[in-house]
Amino acid sequence: MTPDGPAADLLVRDALLVATVDGDRRELPGGWVAVTGGLVSGVGGAGDPVPAAERVVDATGCLVTPGLVNTHHHLYQNLTRAFAPALRGDLFDWLVTLYPLWARLDEEAAYVSAYVGLTELALGGCTTTTDHLYVHPRGGGDLISAEIAAALEVGVRFHPTRGSMSLSRKDGGLPPDSVVQDDDEILADSKRLVDRHHDASHGAMVRLALAPCSPFSVSTGLMRATAELAEALDVRLHTHIAEDAGEDEYCLRMFGHRPVDYLDHTGWATSRTWVAHCIQADAGDVRLLGERGVGVAHCPSSNLVLGAGLAPVAELRAAGAPVGLGCDGSSSADAASLWLETRMAMLLGKLRGGAGAMSARDALEIATRGGAGCLGRTGELGELSVGAAGDLVVWPMPPVTFAGALSDPVEAWLRCGPVAARETVVAGRLVVAGGAPVHDDLPEMLRAHRRMATAMQSAAE
Numbered sequence: 001m002t003p004d005g006p007a008a009d010l011l012v013r014d015a016l017l018v019a020t021v022d023g024d025r026r027e028l029p030g031g032w033v034a035v036t037g038g039l040v041s042g043v044g045g046a047g048d049p050v051p052a053a054e055r056v057v058d059a060t061g062c063l064v065t066p067g068l069v070n071t072h073h074h075l076y077q078n079l080t081r082a083f084a085p086a087l088r089g090d091l092f093d094w095l096v097t098l099y100p101l102w103a104r105l106d107e108e109a110a111y112v113s114a115y116v117g118l119t120e121l122a123l124g125g126c127t128t129t130t131d132h133l134y135v136h137p138r139g140g141g142d143l144i145s146a147e148i149a150a151a152l153e154v155g156v157r158f159h160p161t162r163g164s165m166s167l168s169r170k171d172g173g174l175p176p177d178s179v180v181q182d183d184d185e186i187l188a189d190s191k192r193l194v195d196r197h198h199d200a201s202h203g204a205m206v207r208l209a210l211a212p213c214s215p216f217s218v219s220t221g222l223m224r225a226t227a228e229l230a231e232a233l234d235v236r237l238h239t240h241i242a243e244d245a246g247e248d249e250y251c252l253r254m255f256g257h258r259p260v261d262y263l264d265h266t267g268w269a270t271s272r273t274w275v276a277h278c279i280q281a282d283a284g285d286v287r288l289l290g291e292r293g294v295g296v297a298h299c300p301s302s303n304l305v306l307g308a309g310l311a312p313v314a315e316l317r318a319a320g321a322p323v324g325l326g327c328d329g330s331s332s333a334d335a336a337s338l339w340l341e342t343r344m345a346m347l348l349g350k351l352r353g354g355a356g357a358m359s360a361r362d363a364l365e366i367a368t369r370g371g372a373g374c375l376g377r378t379g380e381l382g383e384l385s386v387g388a389a390g391d392l393v394v395w396p397m398p399p400v401t402f403a404g405a406l407s408d409p410v411e412a413w414l415r416c417g418p419v420a421a422r423e424t425v426v427a428g429r430l431v432v433a434g435g436a437p438v439h440d441d442l443p444e445m446l447r448a449h450r451r452m453a454t455a456m457q458s459a460a461e
């Protein structure tokens, strides 16, 4: 675009540095990004002609990156954040404590928890998020449509996944009967939601995926049928896998396979799938996931909070598996800042492989392009290039916490701080401006959230 061309909708200019994370990983000192019609219409450096624009954001002294992509979350869990009776157990103890509380989830709670959770994510620089909603209590209503309504209001790009559980305690599973559904009901509702909400077009704001909670919470028949339905509807597949050391033994006993083998056995080991965690993946698992192009949502804080271990991120990436970042549910990770997860991924990478094993640029790439790969949107999300989605973040570099950080703005971004987004832009629209959410109904939502969280937590046995 030239200065004489049509005006862009939004221009972010004069950045300290624009880290495009594009195919050439261009970094543009003094750079600018223009967005028109929801898509990036121009990217340039200090010497390039700057287009006219309806709205201009001055990014002087700031780092500009693509919007961060959250590939694993459970928004509703912010209703039971840091819940005292569940804080000391392992993964299975934690689930068993919380399922009876989550059995109170209804449409209003799904809407309000999503609204608050998506706002929190936007403040941390997230522009696209998934959500894995696998608790569908009897009589709870249409929870996924409720959270999609919240996402459209907040303005964050949204990939909800239709979660499911079909094995309750009476079948040897973990959840109580009241929050599981039968296979036919799950499949029919999955199709209904995809037909109603899924948008396959370039720049789509809402896409659905199908997501049994974990291989051990649904039947083998449902795992297979879900993969077949996803193929027929051309949507993606998601689940938790290899999160806990106890899962191997459990899956061997229940299904005769270790978790990653079981994915293959049920038709899930394809590039249509991305899975959360993969901490316990061994060398053979990593090879299989890489060969098949199965994406992995790495959830550093959640893994640490649950004491679950260190995921083989470097090996997965080297094997060819797209690796993105996830905040995971608010009850296990509690904080939902993708900046924080990006920093944690960098630190865990160094802890596992040595100081040189993971740079800030590697972590940024995971948080952006890697996430786009998990969601099947490579080239469309997670990079600032012409034609990609107009999703970006303006990161402040406050003078005290960044004093002396003069030589490398990308490394400084993750080594200094902490920081939150100054501006979060989704499809060319500001969701966060001046470090605050743009919507003025947040106080009302927070009051409703407190009321619902109080009611839910009072259900503890």
Ligand SMILES: [Zn+2]
Pocket: 072, 073, 074, 132, 240, 276, 328, 329
């Ligand atoms: Zn999770």
